[in-house]
Amino acid sequence: MLTACVIAAHGRHYLATTGDGKMLHCVTRGKKSDVAVGDSINATPTAKGQAVIESINERRSLLYRSDQYKSKLLAANIDQLFIVVATEPGFSDDLVSRALVAAEAAEIEVHLILNKIDMTDRLEKARERIGFYASLGYPVHEVSATALPDQTLANLMLAVRNRTSVLIGQSGMGKSSLINLLVPGADIATQEISTVLNSGKHTTTYTRMYRIDEDTAVVDSPGFQEFGLYHLTEGMLERAFREFRPYLGHCRFYNCHHLTEPGCAILDAVEKGHIAKMRHQLYRQLVHESEQKIY
Numbered sequence: 001m002l003t004a005c006v007i008a009a010h011g012r013h014y015l016a017t018t019g020d021g022k023m024l025h026c027v028t029r030g031k032k033s034d035v036a037v038g039d040s041i042n043a044t045p046t047a048k049g050q051a052v053i054e055s056i057n058e059r060r061s062l063l064y065r066s067d068q069y070k071s072k073l074l075a076a077n078i079d080q081l082f083i084v085v086a087t088e089p090g091f092s093d094d095l096v097s098r099a100l101v102a103a104e105a106a107e108i109e110v111h112l113i114l115n116k117i118d119m120t121d122r123l124e125k126a127r128e129r130i131g132f133y134a135s136l137g138y139p140v141h142e143v144s145a146t147a148l149p150d151q152t153l154a155n156l157m158l159a160v161r162n163r164t165s166v167l168i169g170q171s172g173m174g175k176s177s178l179i180n181l182l183v184p185g186a187d188i189a190t191q192e193i194s195t196v197l198n199s200g201k202h203t204t205t206y207t208r209m210y211r212i213d214e215d216t217a218v219v220d221s222p223g224f225q226e227f228g229l230y231h232l233t234e235g236m237l238e239r240a241f242r243e244f245r246p247y248l249g250h251c252r253f254y255n256c257h258h259l260t261e262p263g264c265a266i267l268d269a270v271e272k273g274h275i276a277k278m279r280h281q282l283y284r285q286l287v288h289e290s291e292q293k294i295y
């Protein structure tokens with residue numbers, strides 16, 4: 001039996017690296033696909049460079065999304081999440097907050113990256129919007145992958161060093177450009193891996209881990225348009241909105257849902273402007289989603 005780290009996932013096909021740096025093309029038994037990039041797995045070799053995954057070692061963390069029917073693993077054993085947004089094209093506050101909530105629920109640190117600060121006519125507006133998240137206590141890194149590559153690399157390298165980080169972002173924010181700065185040749189490695197996992201079709205619609213040094217790795221995940229969080233329970237949700245925490249336990253009813261109840265400390269804080277309406281609306285939507293879950 002071999003132990004290896006999963007570095008790319010595509011359907012039921014996985015690429016993993018062993019301690020001595022060998023690549024293994026792995027599959028799961030049956031239809032199972034509960035393995036994530038970043039997982040440490042035990043596998044039985046079947047042919048040269050090939051193996052079947054037998055078990056997954058205990059995870060330090062697991063970041064995932066979900067829809068009504070099932071969960072979609074993003075990455076395992078990661079320390080921090082970077083949400084990439086840009087001055088242009090516009091980003092979605094709904095998606096940013098959903099990613100923040102997912103990271104909080106997984107107890108992973110989370111940072112925001114504001115890319116394309118060279119687009120100065122859009123900068124002020126973007127700063128204002130991103131400033132809201134900074135006010136919640138999330139670190140924000142202002143960068144430009146193309147106009148300020150050296151400064152950007154130095155800034156991000158400090159933030160990712162000695163940790164395993166995952167980058168996510170909507171399409172067009174410049175996530176690939178940032179990954180290529182951090183990991184020179186990442187795009188070529190990605191094409192090679194598509195060849196193995198996807199029999200030649202060039203696609204980047206899979207999650208991929210790059211090792212920068214022994215203690216540093218970054219995970220690139222496909223651009224996304226939606227971020228379902230059906231798996232989070234109400235109890236997890238109220239804590240995942242970090243600005244709610246000081247008010248929890250101060251509602252009139254101990255089992256308050258913070259939706260319509262009289263004497264609700266959260267609703268009172270929204271009313272007074274201490275909690276943003278936008279965030280409470282998302283909380284309401286997510287409570288609704290968690291009730292729709294059918295798995």
Ligand SMILES: Nc1nc2c(ncn2[C@@H]2O[C@H](COP(=O)(O)OP(=O)(O)OP(=O)(O)O)[C@@H](O)[C@H]2O)c(=O)[nH]1
Pocket residue numbers: 115116117118119143144145146147148169170171172173174175176177178222223
């Ligand atoms: N002006 C400017 N353009 C940038 C910057 N970073 C990336 N871009 C451009 O933005 C476009 C999108 O960049 P990508 O790196 O492909 O973006 P992505 O987020 O990976 O997008 P997908 O591949 O669609 O997921 C490209 O045309 C880049 O050249 C930047 O700092 N400033």
Ligand SMILES: [Zn+2]
Pocket residue numbers: 251256257258259261263264265266267
């Ligand atoms: Zn309440």
